[in-house]
Amino acid sequence: MAEKKSEEFQGFGLDQHLCFAIYKANHAFNRFYKPVMKQLGITYPQYITLLALLEKDHQRVSELGERLFLESNTLTPLLKRLEEMGFIARERSKEDERQVIVSLTKEGRDLSDGVIDVQHCAFSNLNVPVETIGQLVEQLNDIQEMLTDAKEKVSG
Amino acid sequence: MAEKKSEEFQGFGLDQHLCFAIYKANHAFNRFYKPVMKQLGITYPQYITLLALLEKDHQRVSELGERLFLESNTLTPLLKRLEEMGFIARERSKEDERQVIVSLTKEGRDLSDGVIDVQHCAFSNLNVPVETIGQLVEQLNDIQEMLTDAKEKVSG
DNA sequence: TCAAACTAAATCGTACACGATTAATTCACG
DNA sequence: CGTGAATTAATCGTGTACGATTTAGTTTGA
Structure with a gap:
């Protein structure tokens, strides 16, 4: 495998x-x-x-x-x-x-x-526009949620 | 201030x-x-x-x-x-x-x-396309570098 | 040549982080 | 009512993190 x-x-x-x-x-x-x-x-x-x-x-x-x-x-x-x-x-x-x-x-x-x-x-x-930071925050939150959900599915 | x-x-x-x-x-x-x-x-x-x-x-x-x-x-x-x-x-x-x-x-x-x-x-x-992950990685690396540089300027 | 300056890793003390357990309290149901 | 299940913090043991110091080894320069 x-x-x-x-x-x-x-x-x-x-x-x-x-x-x-x-x-x-x-x-x-x-x-x-x-x-x-x-x-x-x-x-x-x-x-x-x-x-x-x-x-x-x-x-x-x-x-x-x-x-x-x-x-x-x-x-x-x-x-x-x-x-x-x-x-x-x-x-x-x-x-x-x-x-x-x-x-x-x-x-x-x-x-x-x-x-x-x-x-x-x-x-x-941080030389990063506020909107970019906002997007990043959203993407990271999405990933965090996916991982948290996946974790519940996979282990416990 | x-x-x-x-x-x-x-x-x-x-x-x-x-x-x-x-x-x-x-x-x-x-x-x-x-x-x-x-x-x-x-x-x-x-x-x-x-x-x-x-x-x-x-x-x-x-x-x-x-x-x-x-x-x-x-x-x-x-x-x-x-x-x-x-x-x-x-x-x-x-x-x-x-x-x-x-x-x-x-x-x-x-x-x-x-x-x-x-x-x-x-x-x-992760239901995220590979390209998006690549972009995220780049953005995060940029931020990490900026913070690391800024830290050296600000404190030590 | 040999002590002072420097470098690399290890050590120490404090503060997270978390799985597992425990103690105290509340709830639920017969 | 009363007892067992459930809930809430706290506790314990192990493993990062990191500032500060220590120990051992290397380099440098008078």
């Missing part, structure tokens, strides 16, 4: 792989953002998390997780760090004690301006 | 961010590949590393690092695991004892077919 496929794909070096292109671009964003984030005192995943909370405050851990494609095993420690730094508050829901509600503190909301500066900085460093 | 920018960008939710689209797509690839990789007994970064070695065998750690945008602090343990599993060999260069040469073993090369199956699997699950 693995015999003949080689011929179709053998020529594909690392650079022709979409997964590698995405891997590299992700790395590049990470590294680009890292020093800027450092000035804000947070990491890149923490930044993404705060963005999600700026968009919608008072989310449950699992709600945030759906948004960010993460689960409690990753989020819980990350959120604890954000809490320790005073950017968010975590409290168990009164209605359902299983749930933990995550909210921005005033300090967390105040980070917003810095966060927006970061976006502006990345934006202005 | 951070006052007025808010207006330009305030509307940008998480979903409009290129960095988030890339982050999501990367996640999706990771999760899609993970179960397939598991059958091969390796992780996704290990897979990428093996791909790089299939492309060019007998690389130095730092050479591999340039290719994969990783450094010895990440690569050394990863390579040690691949060595323990018998897929690669690590040996110090005779000419320069500081360098460690990484080579594929027979077992490592034999993984190639499985690796190619994985590519085929991902490929056939």
Whole structure:
């Protein structure tokens, strides 16, 4: 079964792989953002998390997780760090004690301006028209959805 | 300085961010590949590393690092695991004892077919024409380069 | 010649990421 | 009601990532 496929794909070096292109671009964003984030005192995943909370405050851990494609095993420690730094508050829901509600503190909301500066900085460093970025975002989202769907079909 | 920018960008939710689209797509690839990789007994970064070695065998750690945008602090343990599993060999260069040469073993090369199956699997699950993928790869590479260059200008 | 500067990989500490499990709470159904 | 199933976070173990430092080896220049 693995015999003949080689011929179709053998020529594909690392650079022709979409997964590698995405891997590299992700790395590049990470590294680009890292020093800027450092000035804000947070990491890149923490930044993404705060963005999600700026968009919608008072989310449950699992709600945030759906948004960010993460689960409690990753989020819980990350959120604890954000809490320790005073950017968010975590409290168990009164209605359902299983749930933990995550909210921005005033300090967390105040980070917003810095966060927006970061976006502006990345934006202005990309010599790419806004429409192109929009298209790219759409294409990437399509691919992400296809992979997510395919994964459910193939494994579980 | 951070006052007025808010207006330009305030509307940008998480979903409009290129960095988030890339982050999501990367996640999706990771999760899609993970179960397939598991059958091969390796992780996704290990897979990428093996791909790089299939492309060019007998690389130095730092050479591999340039290719994969990783450094010895990440690569050394990863390579040690691949060595323990018998897929690669690590040996110090005779000419320069500081360098460690990484080579594929027979077992490592034999993984190639499985690796190619994985590519085929991902490929056939993406309802996207090859040309579109090629374009995407180029665009992502451009963005990666711009960010890498910008990073050098801005920070270090 | 030989110490200082340089280089390559390894090591260390912290922070994600995720599969698997656990603990606490709520729900559902007899 | 009450107990078992389901749900929600938290915890644990392993494997990336990466900044900073360390160790070992090489090159350079006075």
